[in-house]
Amino acid sequence: MRERQRNTDAPPDVVPAFVRGDTDAFFEVYRLHEGAIRRVAQRVFDGPFEQEEAVQEIWLTVHRSCHTFDPARGSLSGWLRAVAINKVRELLRAKGREPAADLDLDEAPDEALKLDGPGPEKAAQLSRIRAAVTQFARGLPAEEARVLELALVEELSLEEVAQALSSTVRRCKYLKKKLLVRAVTDPGLQRVLEELLPEGGR
């Protein structure tokens, strides 16, 4: 299931509240733009933990500086991206690192940050991952295969999964955890996922 790129900056009534520092408005903006901001972090940082820390820092900076956004000077999405890029640069500098030479954060248009259409390398990587997951799923008992499809692929809640399988939430929770353990220790799957991990995590 691909994430749809949101084109909506924010509802008109949300922006003034966001600038005032209203928390509800902040989280409305977060929900609308979290994918785009996360993609900035994913472009620069390798590991999920580093990406998460960067995303958190970016949004805390957004919250701190929300009063500096002026709708008359540009779009909210453009402002958010500028804050994100500045923060990412700051984080890289603090780690004694520089952005990769082929990563032009300043010039990259919004479209370049979308993952709707992955480049050839990413497409090949996705293809390998999907094949590995399909192979992994073939070896699962029927009930676990269904839990994989509903809880991990479609990301339904445990209540929804339990209802779909006529099972209990507790059982589905157990099976979901068991699946994760199986997947993280499956040699074939992990071999393919190695390239997605930062070097220290391999």
Next chain:
Amino acid sequence: MSLLWNRRRLRKAVSGELGPAEELRLRQHLSGCASCRGYYDRLVVTARAMRGDLNATRTEAARTEARLRSLLGSAAPGRSASSAAPTRARFPFRLAPAFALASVLVVAGGALVLRMRGEEHATEGLRGGPEARVAAGSLWAHARSREGGPVRVVAEFPGAGEAQVSQREYVQFGLRNLTQPGYVAVAGVDDGGAVHLYYPQSGDGRIEPVDGRVRLGRSIDFAIGHDPGVVRLFLVVSSTPIPPEAATDVRALTEHPEAREVGVLKVVP
């Protein structure tokens, strides 16, 4: 803390089953433990791969939102969330939301006392722990223009009086002559009463003693979140760790009787 227990906690985290305080504690551990971080990264990447995708999962987005709400002191929607938060928190009754982490500096029974230039003084643990003596170093600040160029020495505190930084600069804080391991924090209070936490921005702020200088975290961009004006600087050095639960116990930094102001920064455009 066994490896097996850690891995169980990490799986719970990835599944979105940890509460905010537990998640914060876990992330502090992950900041310093490469082994657990490696396993965590592998779990997250695996969960993403199960969707046949490389993007973050909805669970990741929800976890980030929950962490932000915890750090900003905001309830989840549908509960008693305030819809009229002030633009900036006013000291001393509320801390600037983005710096709710500054609240870790001040906890009931906690005492953070700081003195410069190797002078010893008594401190109490942040949670009212045993009295401890920590010899603190001095706080230094350097700056460099956003456009690059040489680093300039801003000041060394205390003793610098009022030092000046520009919003066109990045400012790096550091310590000198810390003689014992300690948990360090640096924060500023601006004209509007907002609290800015400069260090730590992640992790527990633990510093090992050094003979020379040690940088404290990342450089600070004073163009973000700061208006031109005056910022009062506070340095905190404690012998006991700052517990993660303190992040939700908001206290005004300078209301604490043993917090110490070390200097003033004048922020200019």
